[in-house]
Amino acid sequence: MKANNFRLNDVVYCEKEQYNELERFMYNLIIEDVQNENDNIFESLNDTLLKDDRRLDCLLEWCATYKNPAFAEEKEVRIWCSRKLYREKIEFRHSQGSIIPFMNFSFDASCIAEIVLGPKFTEANEPAYLESFLFHNKLEHVNLISSKATYR
Known part of the structure; x- marks a missing residue:
């Protein structure tokens, strides 16, 4: 997959x-509709967000970029x-009984400096798996950090 096909x-x-980014995003959508002289802006927004791939991609990317401050x-x-x-x-x-979607792509493992282990991870449950995973993926150099966030 070429680098220009995805963004980090x-x-x-x-x-x-x-909040400021969402406000800017919604403002730009409304301005675009006003410039296109749509009579019912909110009906148009709903329509175009669901049917316009470019707008929906922007909204989905926006949603995927934000996370709880914890x-x-x-x-x-x-x-x-x-x-x-x-x-x-x-x-x-x-x-574990679910179908998981994923995309395969290659990257240089040296670009990973640390891995934060989430609140559900306990090394006591899987110590050998973690060591094997790091070795198998050429990640022995990576610092492991336990998350301070709690699982809700």
């Missing part, structure tokens, strides 16, 4: 910044691609 987005944890220590980066590319490249696997 830093997750935003600040609620004020999240997780700020993770300094997470998310990979984003359009729904069109996702539909073309999606694969599925089965895990």
